[in-house]
Amino acid sequence: MSxxxxxxxxxxxxxEGVVELAAQMAPDVVLVAAGEADDGDGPSRIGT
Incomplete structure (x- = not known):
């Protein structure tokens, strides 16, 4: 099972921090981080 x-x-x-932590607890699980609002207008920021 995968x-x-x-x-x-x-x-x-x-x-990314959650993925790093989870990878230490479950090294055989495939983990992917997704997040951040990047509207291309200025620096990246926390978005909703």
């Missing part, structure tokens, strides 16, 4: 998780957050850094 397990995969997509971690979604309004902040890419939070999503």
């Amino acid at each position: 397990v995969g998780l997509v971690i979604v957050s309004h902040s890419r850094k939070i999503a």
